[in-house]
Amino acid sequence: MSSNYKPQLIEKTIQDKWDKEERFLAKIDDREKFYCLSMFPYPSGKLHMGHVRNYTIGDVISRYKRMNDFNVFQPMGWDAFGLPAENAAIENKVNPKDWTNANIDNMKKQLKSLGLSYDWSKELRTCDPKYYKWEQLIFKKFYDAGLVYRKKSIVNWDPVDETVLANEQVIDGKGWRSGAQIEIKEIDQWFIKITEYAEELLDSLDDLDWPENVKLMQKNWIGKSNGAEIKYKIDESDEYLTTFSTRPDTIFGVSFLAISPNHPLAIDLSKKDQNILEFLEKCKDIKAAEADIAKAEKLGIDTEIKVIHPLTGEKLPLWIGNFVLLDYGTGVVMGVPGHDSRDYEFATKYELNIKQVIKTKDDDLPITENGILINSDKYDGMTSEEASNGIIKELVKLDSGAHLIQFRLRDWGISRQRYWGCPIPVVYENGVPKVIEEKDMPIKLPELDKNSPPIPLSQNKEFIGIKDGVIRESDTFDTFMDSSWYHARFTSSNNEDQIFDENTDYWLPVDLYIGGIEHAILHLLYSRFFHKALRDIGLVEGDEPFKKLLTQGMVLKDGAKMSKSKGNTVDPQSYIEKYGADTVRLYMMFTSPPEQSLEWSESSVEGASRFLKKIWNLVNGRKYKKFNKKLEFNKEEMSVRRKSHATLKKVENDYEVRFAFNTAIAAIMELINFIPDEYRNEDASDAQKYCLDEAIMFTLKMLSPISPHICEHLWNDFYLDESSIDKWWPKFDENLLEVEEFELIIQVNGKVRGKINIDKNIEQKEIESSALNVENVKSHIGSSKIKKAIYIKEKLINFVI
RNA sequence: GGGGAUGUGGUGGAACUGGUAGACACGCUUGGCUUAGAACCAAGUGCCGCAAGGCGUGGGGGUUCGACUCCCUCCAUCCCUACCA
Numbered sequence: 001m002s003s004n005y006k007p008q009l010i011e012k013t014i015q016d017k018w019d020k021e022e023r024f025l026a027k028i029d030d031r032e033k034f035y036c037l038s039m040f041p042y043p044s045g046k047l048h049m050g051h052v053r054n055y056t057i058g059d060v061i062s063r064y065k066r067m068n069d070f071n072v073f074q075p076m077g078w079d080a081f082g083l084p085a086e087n088a089a090i091e092n093k094v095n096p097k098d099w100t101n102a103n104i105d106n107m108k109k110q111l112k113s114l115g116l117s118y119d120w121s122k123e124l125r126t127c128d129p130k131y132y133k134w135e136q137l138i139f140k141k142f143y144d145a146g147l148v149y150r151k152k153s154i155v156n157w158d159p160v161d162e163t164v165l166a167n168e169q170v171i172d173g174k175g176w177r178s179g180a181q182i183e184i185k186e187i188d189q190w191f192i193k194i195t196e197y198a199e200e201l202l203d204s205l206d207d208l209d210w211p212e213n214v215k216l217m218q219k220n221w222i223g224k225s226n227g228a229e230i231k232y233k234i235d236e237s238d239e240y241l242t243t244f245s246t247r248p249d250t251i252f253g254v255s256f257l258a259i260s261p262n263h264p265l266a267i268d269l270s271k272k273d274q275n276i277l278e279f280l281e282k283c284k285d286i287k288a289a290e291a292d293i294a295k296a297e298k299l300g301i302d303t304e305i306k307v308i309h310p311l312t313g314e315k316l317p318l319w320i321g322n323f324v325l326l327d328y329g330t331g332v333v334m335g336v337p338g339h340d341s342r343d344y345e346f347a348t349k350y351e352l353n354i355k356q357v358i359k360t361k362d363d364d365l366p367i368t369e370n371g372i373l374i375n376s377d378k379y380d381g382m383t384s385e386e387a388s389n390g391i392i393k394e395l396v397k398l399d400s401g402a403h404l405i406q407f408r409l410r411d412w413g414i415s416r417q418r419y420w421g422c423p424i425p426v427v428y429e430n431g432v433p434k435v436i437e438e439k440d441m442p443i444k445l446p447e448l449d450k451n452s453p454p455i456p457l458s459q460n461k462e463f464i465g466i467k468d469g470v471i472r473e474s475d476t477f478d479t480f481m482d483s484s485w486y487h488a489r490f491t492s493s494n495n496e497d498q499i500f501d502e503n504t505d506y507w508l509p510v511d512l513y514i515g516g517i518e519h520a521i522l523h524l525l526y527s528r529f530f531h532k533a534l535r536d537i538g539l540v541e542g543d544e545p546f547k548k549l550l551t552q553g554m555v556l557k558d559g560a561k562m563s564k565s566k567g568n569t570v571d572p573q574s575y576i577e578k579y580g581a582d583t584v585r586l587y588m589m590f591t592s593p594p595e596q597s598l599e600w601s602e603s604s605v606e607g608a609s610r611f612l613k614k615i616w617n618l619v620n621g622r623k624y625k626k627f628n629k630k631l632e633f634n635k636e637e638m639s640v641r642r643k644s645h646a647t648l649k650k651v652e653n654d655y656e657v658r659f660a661f662n663t664a665i666a667a668i669m670e671l672i673n674f675i676p677d678e679y680r681n682e683d684a685s686d687a688q689k690y691c692l693d694e695a696i697m698f699t700l701k702m703l704s705p706i707s708p709h710i711c712e713h714l715w716n717d718f719y720l721d722e723s724s725i726d727k728w729w730p731k732f733d734e735n736l737l738e739v740e741e742f743e744l745i746i747q748v749n750g751k752v753r754g755k756i757n758i759d760k761n762i763e764q765k766e767i768e769s770s771a772l773n774v775e776n777v778k779s780h781i782g783s784s785k786i787k788k789a790i791y792i793k794e795k796l797i798n799f800v801i
Numbered sequence: 802g803g804g805g806a807u808g809u810g811g812u813g814g815a816a817c818u819g820g821u822a823g824a825c826a827c828g829c830u831u832g833g834c835u836u837a838g839a840a841c842c843a844a845g846u847g848c849c850g851c852a853a854g855g856c857g858u859g860g861g862g863g864u865u866c867g868a869c870u871c872c873c874u875c876c877a878u879c880c881c882u883a884c885c886a
Contacts, residue, residue, distance in 0.1 A: 008811095017861085023850090039886095042884090042885085042886050064824085070807080071852090080884065082885080083884080083885065083886085084885075084886085102810085123879075155874075155884075158879055164884075165884080166884040166885065167882095167883090167884055167885080168885045168886085171883085187847055213806065214805085216805070217804065217805050217881075218804085220804050220805080221804075221883090223804095271808080288883095288884080289883085289884090290802090290882050290883070290884075291802080291803085291805085291882055293802090293883090294802035294803065295802060296802095296843085300871080323802085327883090331860090341802090361814070409883090410883070411885080413884080415884095416884065417884095418884090473803090473870055478884070479884095479885095479886075480883095480884095480886085483886085516886090517805085517806080517880065518880060518881065518886080519881095519886080520805075520880085520881070520886095521804090521805095521881060521883085522881085522882090523886080525883095529847085535818085550853095553806090553867065553879095553880090554879075554880065555806090556879070558881095560879080561879080562879070590813090590814090591814080591826090591827095591828075592813065592814065592824085593814085595806095596806095596807080596814090597807075597879065597880080598813085599812095599813080601812070601813065604812085604813065604826060604827040604828090605827095606827075607825095607826050607827055608826085611826085611827095653817085654817095657817090658817070660817085661812095661816070661824095662813090662815085662825085663815070663816095663817090663824085665825080665826090666814090666815075666824065666825035666826075667824095668823075668825095669824085669826075670825065705883080719806085734880075743821085745820080745821050747820085747867075749867085750820090750865095750866060750867040751867095752821055755821075760842085787866085788866070789866095790820090790866055792820055795820060795821090796820055796867095797823075798820080798866055798867065800866045800867095801847080
């Protein structure tokens with residue numbers, strides 16, 4: 001049989017077969033369970049390469065686990081609320097729901113064409129009231145547990161469009177659509193007390209089987225720090241300002257205090273002082289994102305108010321500084337220019353006093369490390385640590401401070417002033433907020449007319465107005481809320497009566513979670529928090545949602561993250577159509593290891609396709625031959641068998657332990673290259689045929705998680721067995737891996753000068769003399785004396801001369 | 802500004818525990834097949850050099866018999882930075 005490899009013909013047929021057999025439907029059974037979850041996509045319209053990479057990784061592992069007799073659950077759904085739907089709606093005059101649903105339909109088709117082994121019966125979308133009904137209930141439960149509160153916080157305000165803008169919608173300080181200079185505005189918003197779980201979120205990181213870099217990022221983000229709260233009395237007033245510092249040992253170096261432009265005192269002062277008012281107005285021009293505030297030129301204004309140093313009694317100036325964040329700590333910082341680089345920069349600019357109070361080997365200010373105290377009264381000569389303890393004690397005695405553990409983590413603001421999100425289930429009776437009852441949930445997002453662009457809920461009079469004195473909340477949830485618990489809802493997504501059920505207890509936690517490294521902090525931290533809070537409410541079991549985490553690197557193009565907003569996406573669809581899903585999957589897995597970022601290049605897709613053609617031509621029409629007699633293998637045949645078994649061993653390790661699919665594929669390619677051509681001939685010996693059949697059998701099995709269609713198609717004709725290819729995984733024979741000989745590397749002064757094959761059982765003395773007999777080695781040693789010979793067992797020998 | 806990563810041939814990458822740098826591919830060169838091309842097959846391919854040999858894993862320094870791997874330092878690029886998801 002010599003028909004050519006035509007993926008378009010076989011892939012659809014195989015996929016239909018999977019559907020018909022309900023091959024990937026997950027049910028509770030006696031086997032060990034494996035819940036494999038890939039981060040669900042935002043339905044932007046088309047699949048991009050990042051999705052293909054992410055979902056292929058998850059599918060390879062799911063299929064491998066299934067072959068190894070695990071009960072695998074791999075669902076897929078849609079993170080369907082969000083900003084892009086509103087933008088598209090305005091641009092194209094469609095309503096966000098229709099736009100989103102159309103995108104989902106298209107992307108689902110694309111996912112199906114990739115042959116991903118999902119249990120589609122559990123599909124969910126976050127914009128569906130059947131989903132967000134339960135999210136509203138969770139909000140209520142959190143509220144009842146005291147985890148929800150309201151406070152003022154700042155947003156980017158577009159004064160022309162009169163809307164709140166996301167950080168990415170502010171470009172160079174201007175609204176992206178209106179072009180107006182944005183301003184910082186303070187509004188009332190809903191918050192969730194994630195900080196109540198800060199300590200646990202930090203501590204339980206240790207037990208997670210997650211990449212160290214992600215754990216470190218979360219640890220730094222939570223940012224537990226040990227320091228002191230220090231009170232400064234405002235001169236000619238009974239009021240105090242409280243600061244937090246991790247370096248109480250530098251207190252004698254304080255030369256000013258600075259408060260945030262959003263601090264109540266600053267706002268108070270601006271009402272009386274025109275200069276301060278103008279300064280605060282200027283501060284409103286910087287967008288609310290942390291990176292922008294940190295990178296902005298440091299500006300300040302002297303309030304003319306003095307504060308009193310609690311230990312020296314010295315009167316210090318009080319400034320307003322644009323680099324002080326109200327949300328972090330107390331919104332007041334003590335300026336120690338000698339020992340903090342940001343304070344140093346500020347003090348230099350405004351000619352404030354700079355005083356050295358810590359001495360180290362290095363004398364250039366600012367010195368930010370710990371050292372020995374100077375210019376610090378009775379603390380002179382102490383180490384930073386001793387002095388900190390002493391100073392805190394003294395402050396406590398004076399009622400001017402206390403030891404304090406502080407977290408960098410802030411409470412989670414969940415209010416968004418948009419249309420396309422989950423409505424927050426609250427009504428206001430005469431301005432007093434009240435969470436609505438479960439029986440009245442879901443509060444549904446109001447429908448829009450066809451072709452109607454979204455209007456924020458706050459402008460939807462029908463939705464807001466209930467009766468006199470009673471109005472509905474018009475904010476929607478942050479979409480991170482939607483994605484913080486979907487992993488749990490997947491297990492019970494068809495249950496309309498209960499949020500979770502016995503399936504939830506069976507499947508949770510997620511055994512392997514796979515997604516982009518860009519989610520290392522926010523999404524993963526919010527999900528961890530949700531899981532713990534849901535646990536404390538009694539809705540889920542266990543302390544953590546994701547047992548193991550695999551973070552895939554970004555797919556880059558032209559050195560930047562592929563994203564719709566940058567317009568540098570590559571559409572996988574054309575590749576799937578031209579080469580087939582198996583080639584695209586193979587290419588994505590072969591081209592780089594999952595954790596590394598991948599710079600997109602056109603070039604080697606052809607190579608992946610070529611390899612599958614090679615497999616096709618090798619296997620198509622061939623039947624696995626069973627022998628009743630015992631076969632004898634010569635040396636060459638043994639080496640082929642050894643290669644087959646060694647490859648199987650390596651591939652297992654690459655799939656299971658290292659997630660290194662690229663090297664697994666390379667090993668399979670090596671195996672195919674290794675088999676002598678004549679083994680394929682009609683007149684090859686039985687032993688040769690057996691060796692080739694064994695290699696093919698292993699290859700189809702090993703490759704099937706990556707390129708499942710071609711492997712299953714070939715398998716059904718090749719291997720005369722009732723079972724489908726995903727029923728079992730072959731076993732390698734450890735005895736076949738043993739070798740008699742090894743290649744010895746001979747070095748002179750660490751440089752390779754020769755290689756010889758040597759029997760494993762030979763003594764070191766003999767190895768040395770054989771090595772010294774090699775011509776090239778002799779000539780490099782010449783008449784020099786050998787100072788020593790370093791022998792690494794079964795690897796190399798190095799002569800030092 | 803802070804936090805986290807990455808840097809190896811013309812390209813993607815390999816080297817898993819300090820022990821042969823460049824596996825496996827892409828590309829390119831030459832040859833075969835072909836009227837021609839595509840496809841396929843074979844050989845070659847880190848750089849310099851006729852060769853012997855030397856050099857070589859972002860730059861500089863260090864530890865070691867031996868460093869892509871460990872340490873110090875500098876540079877470049879990417880991601881996150883709480884309202885993109």
